[in-house]
Amino acid sequence: xIKLKSITLALSLLSCFFIGSIQAQDNPQPPELSFAxxxxxxxxxxTVVGLLPNGTRRIVDILGGSFEGPGIQGxxxxxxxxxxxxxxxxxTDIDARYTLETDxxxxxxxxxxxxxxxxxxxxxxxxAGEVVDQSQIYFRAIPKFETSAPExxxxxxxxxxxxxxxxxxxxxxxxxxxx
Amino acid sequence: MVWSFAFGVSTKKQEELQIQIDELxxxxxxxxxxxxxxxxxxxxxxxxxxxxxxxxxxAAGAVKAQQVSPPLAPQIPFNYPETEFVYEAIVxxxxxxxLGKGPLGQRAMVPITGGTxxxxxxxxxxxxxxxxxxxxxxxxxxxxxxxxxxxxxDGVIFTVRNQVISSPQPGQPRFSFIQITxxxxxxxxxxxxxxxxxxxxxxxxxxxxxxxxxxx
Numbered sequence: 001x002i003k004l005k006s007i008t009l010a011l012s013l014l015s016c017f018f019i020g021s022i023q024a025q026d027n028p029q030p031p032e033l034s035f036a037x038x039x040x041x042x043x044x045x046x047t048v049v050g051l052l053p054n055g056t057r058r059i060v061d062i063l064g065g066s067f068e069g070p071g072i073q074g075x076x077x078x079x080x081x082x083x084x085x086x087x088x089x090x091x092t093d094i095d096a097r098y099t100l101e102t103d104x105x106x107x108x109x110x111x112x113x114x115x116x117x118x119x120x121x122x123x124x125x126x127x128a129g130e131v132v133d134q135s136q137i138y139f140r141a142i143p144k145f146e147t148s149a150p151e152x153x154x155x156x157x158x159x160x161x162x163x164x165x166x167x168x169x170x171x172x173x174x175x176x177x178x179x
Numbered sequence: 180m181v182w183s184f185a186f187g188v189s190t191k192k193q194e195e196l197q198i199q200i201d202e203l204x205x206x207x208x209x210x211x212x213x214x215x216x217x218x219x220x221x222x223x224x225x226x227x228x229x230x231x232x233x234x235x236x237x238a239a240g241a242v243k244a245q246q247v248s249p250p251l252a253p254q255i256p257f258n259y260p261e262t263e264f265v266y267e268a269i270v271x272x273x274x275x276x277x278l279g280k281g282p283l284g285q286r287a288m289v290p291i292t293g294g295t296x297x298x299x300x301x302x303x304x305x306x307x308x309x310x311x312x313x314x315x316x317x318x319x320x321x322x323x324x325x326x327x328x329x330x331x332x333d334g335v336i337f338t339v340r341n342q343v344i345s346s347p348q349p350g351q352p353r354f355s356f357i358q359i360t361x362x363x364x365x366x367x368x369x370x371x372x373x374x375x376x377x378x379x380x381x382x383x384x385x386x387x388x389x390x391x392x393x394x395x
């Protein structure tokens with residue numbers, strides 16, 4: 001048994017040597033997140049499609065809004081929506097798709113897919129249209145952007161994450177670039 | 180300033196974030212001047228919504244553009260997302276197969292043959308049988324889309340999908356977003372959005388190093 005352990009140890013030391021300095025840091029450097037822009041989305045009352053095997057499908061139409069960040073600003077083009085599934089376990093699957101138009105007329109297609117969850121009482125108050133403490137809600141997503149504007153191509157060359165906050169008549173989404 | 184910083188943000192990071200915010204506030208001030216002149220419909224909508232968020236009721240018609248454009252809405256605190264290390268995986272791979280050029284660009288497939296992973300609350304092996312499908316876009320950016328299984332030391336298997344954007348410039352760091360689907364025993368992995376880093380371990384080992392961070 002001891003022999004086996006020492007062989008294992010020798011092997012793991014050997015593999016450390018082969019892998020070099022890149023392996024197994026105790027505290028790896030996390031990626032940095034830098035603020036890209038925030039979107040204020042005005043939304044309609046949800047259309048409830050009904051109960052499906054994976055939860056309740058509801059569609060929240062996007063009526064408009066605005067967005068702004070360093071070097072970028074504009075409006076939310078009316079006509080997008082968030083196709084949500086409210087799952088039995090209290091999670092909401094978020095699948096929002098909409099278009100942004102910058103002040104200079106460039107269009108950005110946004111697809112933002114993620115999750116939202118909170119303690120049951122917070123969720124029921126949120127669904128009842130009340131203002132709730134946003135720190136109790138986990139509302140995070142992964143956005144993908146598409147644009148043909150050359151000055152906005154950075155939107156298609158990085159990973160971004162999104163944080164969201166839900167208010168009775170709107171949603172605040174902040175996009176962060178991963179560095 | 181009303182920005183609230185979450186716990187655990189390093190001083191350096193805070194300074195960097197502060198610089199970003201200062202830039203933002205300057206832009207906001209510039210815009211305020213602009214919107215005073217133009218009565219921008221943009222700020223109008225913003226204020227209307229933020230007042231709603233604060234639980235106030237106000238007839239939309241009564242809002243005057245001059246009152247608009249609070250510097251980033253004091254009603255909504257600016258919460259910074261943070262990340263938390265989950266695990267790192269050494270994923271053994273075989274040389275990639277060239278799949279030729281498809282309608283969207285050059286394609287490749289890299290088989291995943293094994294490996295190990297370890298983090299503060301989790302460790303185990305990478306199961307053979309997964310693969311990474313790659314697409315080189317017209318602009319030279321390489322998109323990786325890896326799908327594979329990890330098995331913990333206590334026998335639980337979960338599925339990882341790792342989608343990476345890889346810059347055509349050599350030496351650039353590579354980041355990804357990672358979807359994890361785990362059974363109940365590791366249900367906490369289902370409750371967050373994850374991002375990752377990707378590094379090659381060549382030439383020492385035909386493998387990549389994937390570090391996974393939870394978006395807090």
